[in-house]
Amino acid sequence: MKNQKKIVKTPIKDLAREAFMQSPIPMNISNEDGIYVEANNAALKYMGLKRKDVIGRKPIDLGYVTAQQRELYIKMIKEQGFAKHIPVELKVDDKIVYVLFDIYQIKIGKNCFYLSAVSDVSSHRTNIKKFDDDIFRKLTIKDIKFIKGKLRNYKLTQRQQEIVLLSVQGYSNLEIAETLYISPHTVKDHLKEIFHVIGVRNRSELFPKLLNLR
Numbered sequence: 001m002k003n004q005k006k007i008v009k010t011p012i013k014d015l016a017r018e019a020f021m022q023s024p025i026p027m028n029i030s031n032e033d034g035i036y037v038e039a040n041n042a043a044l045k046y047m048g049l050k051r052k053d054v055i056g057r058k059p060i061d062l063g064y065v066t067a068q069q070r071e072l073y074i075k076m077i078k079e080q081g082f083a084k085h086i087p088v089e090l091k092v093d094d095k096i097v098y099v100l101f102d103i104y105q106i107k108i109g110k111n112c113f114y115l116s117a118v119s120d121v122s123s124h125r126t127n128i129k130k131f132d133d134d135i136f137r138k139l140t141i142k143d144i145k146f147i148k149g150k151l152r153n154y155k156l157t158q159r160q161q162e163i164v165l166l167s168v169q170g171y172s173n174l175e176i177a178e179t180l181y182i183s184p185h186t187v188k189d190h191l192k193e194i195f196h197v198i199g200v201r202n203r204s205e206l207f208p209k210l211l212n213l214r
Contacts, residue, residue, distance in 0.1 A: 026118040029106075034058045034070060037113070046118065064088065077105050077114070081208045105208075150210045154197050163190050164198075168207045 020027060026043035030036050039047075039054045047054065047062075059065045065088060073083040086101040100119045105112060147168060151161050159180070166176045173191070177184040195201060200209050 028054075028059075028116050030059070030114045030116070032112050032114075034060065034114075043118070046120075073101075073103060077103060079204055081105055081204045081206070147210055156194065156197060160190050160194050160197075163187060164194055164206070164210075167191070167194075167203060168210065 020038075021040045023040055024042055026046040027040045028036055028043050029038040035056060035058055036054050039051060044051055044054065049062075054062070060067055060070060069086075069088070073086055076083040082105065083101070083103045086103070088099055088101055097120060101116055102119070103114055103116045106115050107113070147165060148161070151164060156164065159182075162180060163176055166179060171179065173184045173187045176187045180187075191203075195206070198206065198209055200206050
């Protein structure tokens, strides 16, 4: 017993911050005005900038997104709670790189922030061309198995689970109906029951709820 090491407990908030800062995935946090309030080490290295050159500035100012692009993905986030796989061309170290942005809305107290993560797909440019025309209409969930696992916690029919998976990927009621060969009215009825079972009011709350964000 004397040789046992004393376990020092680290507060969760400190662990979360350390995980964010040391993550190999470039990530930034901006406020509702689009101003960067934090950037992790991977993001700073990827951008080739120092922290003081990023914090307090907007991605628009740094040339990462246009005002129109930001307006579109903010609208999407307000409607669905997230925006995924947004293709953007960035200029890094005088080179053009192609990336996909995943953006999530997070709330801390009464304040709203946006967490963005970047995936470099420069070597797979041809594979993301399909996103160019409908990125703000159809979204792809990277780890669909995770969502399926979450759905096991709820008493949903197989059909309702299929509708949930399509819904969180950004499919409209009509697109879900066409995909599953059912009527839009049937999709609407299923969604009402799904919202009731999962405990949300609308689509915008569905995905965050399944990720335990709300």
